[in-house]
Amino acid sequence: MNTQTNKVLLLTEAAIMIALSVILSFMKFSGPWLYGGSVSFEMLPIVLFALRRGLLWGAISGAVYGIIDCLIDPWVVHPVQFLLDYPVAFLVVGFAGLFKITKAQSNMKKVWIIISATALGSFLRLVSHFLSGVIWFGSDAPKGTPVAVYSFLYSLGYILPSFILIAFVLSLFVKSAPQLLERK
Numbered sequence: 001m002n003t004q005t006n007k008v009l010l011l012t013e014a015a016i017m018i019a020l021s022v023i024l025s026f027m028k029f030s031g032p033w034l035y036g037g038s039v040s041f042e043m044l045p046i047v048l049f050a051l052r053r054g055l056l057w058g059a060i061s062g063a064v065y066g067i068i069d070c071l072i073d074p075w076v077v078h079p080v081q082f083l084l085d086y087p088v089a090f091l092v093v094g095f096a097g098l099f100k101i102t103k104a105q106s107n108m109k110k111v112w113i114i115i116s117a118t119a120l121g122s123f124l125r126l127v128s129h130f131l132s133g134v135i136w137f138g139s140d141a142p143k144g145t146p147v148a149v150y151s152f153l154y155s156l157g158y159i160l161p162s163f164i165l166i167a168f169v170l171s172l173f174v175k176s177a178p179q180l181l182e183r184k
Contacts, residue, residue, distance in 0.1 A: 010053065010057065013049065013052075013053070014049065014053075014057060014060070014061045014064075016045075017045040017046065017048065017049040017061055018045070018061055018064055018065045018068065020044075020045040021042045021043070021044075021045045021046055021065045021069075021090075022042075022065070022068055022069070022072065024040055024041040024042045024044060024045065025040055025042040025069060025072070025073075027040060027041065028040045029161075038158060039158050039161040039162050039165065040162065041162070041165065041166060041169070042065070042069070042162075043090075043093050043118075043121065043122070043125070043162060043166055044166045044169060044170065045061075046058060046061055046062045046065060046090060046093045046094055046096070046121070047093060047096045047117060047118050047121055047166060047170065048170060048173075048180065048181070049061050049094075050062075050093070050094045050095070050096040050097030050117070050121070051096060051097065051099060051100070051101055051113075051114070051117055051170075051181055051183070052180070052181070052182070052183060052184050053097065053183075053184060054097040054100075054183065055094065055095060055097035055098050056097070057094070057097065058093070058094030058095070058096055058097035059091045059092070059094035059095065059097070060091075060094070061094060062087075062090035062091045062092070062093045062094035063087040063088075063090060063091035063094075064087075065090050066086040066087040066088070066089055066090035066091065067086060067087050069086055069090070070082060070085075070086040070087075077136055078136055080135075081132050081135070081136045084128050084129070084131055084132035084135075085128070085129060085132045088128050089125045089128040089129055089132075090125070092121065092124035092125055092127075092128060093121035093122070093124070093125050094121065095120055095121055095124055096117035096118060096120055096121040097117075098117070098120065099113045099116055099117035099120070100113070100183045101113050101114070101181045101182050101183060102182060102183060103178070103182055107174050107175065110174045110178070110181065111171045111174055114167055114170045114171050114174070114181070115167045115171070118163055118166050118167040118170065119163060119167070122159050122160075122162065122163035122166075125159060126155050126156060126159045129151075129155040129159070130148075130151050130152055130155050132151075133147075133150070133151030133152075133154060133155060134147055134148055134151045137151065138150070138151070
C-alpha cells in the first residue's frame, strides 16, 4: 500500500473507533457506585486503537472523542474544567499506546500488556477527573468529607469498574481475535 492509502486507512480506523466510543458512551451501567457516576465501555475503542496504532494516534483519538462527548452531554463550568473533564481526560487514555502487542508474545504476556495499558489510561483519566473535581466541584462534597477524598472516591467509583470491564473484554480478544490487538 502507498503512503496515501495508509493515511486514509489510519484516519478511517480512528473515525470508526471514535464513533464506537460515542455509541458505547450511551450504554451506561448505573449502580451502587460510591458517590454517583456511571460505568461504560467508552474507553475500550480508545485503548484498542492506542494498542494498535501507538501513543500519538491513541491520544489524538481520545482527545477528539472527549470533545465530541462534551458536545453530546456537556457539563462545563469553566474552560479549564472543560479541558480536564473532556479532551485531556480521554487524551490520556490514549497513553495506553505506550504498550505494544506483537504476534510473537505469549498469550499471558498479551493479557498483562492489556491490563497494564488499560490501567495506565484509566489511572491518568482518574487523575484528570480528580483534579477537576478538587478545583471545581468541591462544594458537592458531603459535609465533613475532605474535597480531595470526595473527588478521588467519586472518580474512582466509575473509573475502577470501567477499567476492570475493559481489561476483561480486551483480554478476551487475545484468543478470539489477536490480530485486532497487534500493533500495525
